[in-house]
Amino acid sequence: MSELFNNFSTLIIFLHVLSAIIWVGGMIVIRFAVHYSMQDIEDPKIKLGRTLENLRRFFNMVIPSIILLLLTAIIMIIALGFKGTPLYNFVILKEIIWTVMTLIFIVIYIKRNKAQKAFDKGEFPIAKAQLAPLAKYLIPTNIVLGLIAVILGITLRGY
Template structure:
């Protein structure tokens, strides 16, 4: 039962993070660009990211705790499939990218929005968009490893 609960937490957290990036990238941002001018769009996106990043922070803690818990239950890293090692490595890269977004371009976006510096805010949001594209691609690879990794 413990493994099942850890796996549920792990999958829900990964789905929230990767699915949230997909929604932000493919739905929210393009829709905001289509209907809102920068003085409305950029504060909306900053506020939306604020809420999303809070959830991602919780998801990361749950991903690490549940993943390490499942590895521990399996007998340690020496006893798990190589795909688990690959998922952890990619997950750590994703976490580093998220931390960079959260503590570099995101605060600059917030400062630019507060100062109504729309070109600066747009540039920071574009940087975030490119980094989210990277993390989204990595997240898809992690899901692929989780699903078909054992077949390799």
């Protein structure tokens, strides 16, 4: 792993940071730009349909980013030899945060799929109920956790 990192450190760090940008930045855009612009749509069926489509497209970008973030993190943790150093606690905390974020993302993914099934059956109140916690709690929680993880990553790169 050290040789891999030494030969491709710029690319590995770039892919790691880009993955975090896509995930965390994407959630910020979805929550604070797209979500509010969707409020202007009066027809509930169109609003739900567009929300589901926006989330589906977002997931198509985020899922590969989550996988790439994990792979590049593992490479960096091993190659940079954090284990056994005082900085290892930051590494562990950062990985705990990304793990919690991934678990929350899985819940978001499942709720979106349930909402899609309800929408396809014409059960709009059920679809809306499945999506409600995403904008209210789940995505904002992941945004905060993601920003904390980014700060920890910057801290680690500073040493």
